[in-house]
Amino acid sequence: MGRSIAIIQGHPDPRGGHLGHALADAYAQGAAEAGHEVRRINVATLEFPILRTKEDYEKGAPPEIIRQCQESVTWADHMLIVFPLWGGGMPALLKAFFEQLLRPGFAYRAGAGGRMEKLLAGKSVRIVVTMGMPAFLYRWYFRAHGLKALTRGMLALCGVGPIHETLIGMVEAASDTKIDKLLERMRALGRTAH
Numbered sequence: 001m002g003r004s005i006a007i008i009q010g011h012p013d014p015r016g017g018h019l020g021h022a023l024a025d026a027y028a029q030g031a032a033e034a035g036h037e038v039r040r041i042n043v044a045t046l047e048f049p050i051l052r053t054k055e056d057y058e059k060g061a062p063p064e065i066i067r068q069c070q071e072s073v074t075w076a077d078h079m080l081i082v083f084p085l086w087g088g089g090m091p092a093l094l095k096a097f098f099e100q101l102l103r104p105g106f107a108y109r110a111g112a113g114g115r116m117e118k119l120l121a122g123k124s125v126r127i128v129v130t131m132g133m134p135a136f137l138y139r140w141y142f143r144a145h146g147l148k149a150l151t152r153g154m155l156a157l158c159g160v161g162p163i164h165e166t167l168i169g170m171v172e173a174a175s176d177t178k179i180d181k182l183l184e185r186m187r188a189l190g191r192t193a194h
Contacts, residue, residue: 002035003193006076010083010094014044019171019179020082020130026183027080027128030190039072043097050096058104066100073101078124078193079160081150085131085138089146098154107158118159125155126164126189135169164194 007028011020028038048063062070073079083090090098101107111117129147131138138144144167151163166189168182 002037003031003077004075005031005036005038005190005193006072006079007038007040008079008081009040009042009044010081010090010097012044012091012093014042018084018130019168019174019182020084020128022179022183023128023130023168023186024080024082026186027082027190030187031193032190033187034191034193036190036193039075041069041072043094046097048097048100051099057099062100062103062106066097069097069101070106073120073123076123078126080126080128080190082128083130085129085133085146087146088142089149098150102154102158116157118157120155121159121161123160124162124164124194125160126166126194127151128166128168128186130168130171132172133169135167138167138169 005028007024009021009024011018024040028040031038046065046069048066051057051060061067083094086092089095106119108119109117127147127150138147147165147167151165155161155163174182
């Protein structure tokens, strides 16, 4: 039986055509070939306000478009999140999206005895990050701090796991052969929904 997969395309350019778009397309293609069901969320095309107050974050109702995205995340067993590294982390639009998406009451809530109840437990995720620098440099020198903000500071706190990461460095210098290999790897990951 196939899995349900939500693909979150986090590149902020609504025109598309970037490597991250091709990687997400290849993953979706592999998933479809293996009988998995896929829903896509293209953050660049969504219209939503930026959260500006704690009260809105905690007690406000999410915009309808965010509520629809929450429905897709609830539906999914597995997620693929793809974004380019900008300024050491995810683009601001994607961060604003996650702040809207992962609100109290949807992603987590206070449980008995003051413990946090993680409402997205049981959902796995693969995060694919493209970058201009070598991926090993981002992990070693920068300690992947921007990625950790997403994995530890957002997703793990909501119970998402396991969390798998694919860091793709030196994208501007990538040859056609390297890109073809990356796309085939993404198709293979899509087939296994991993």
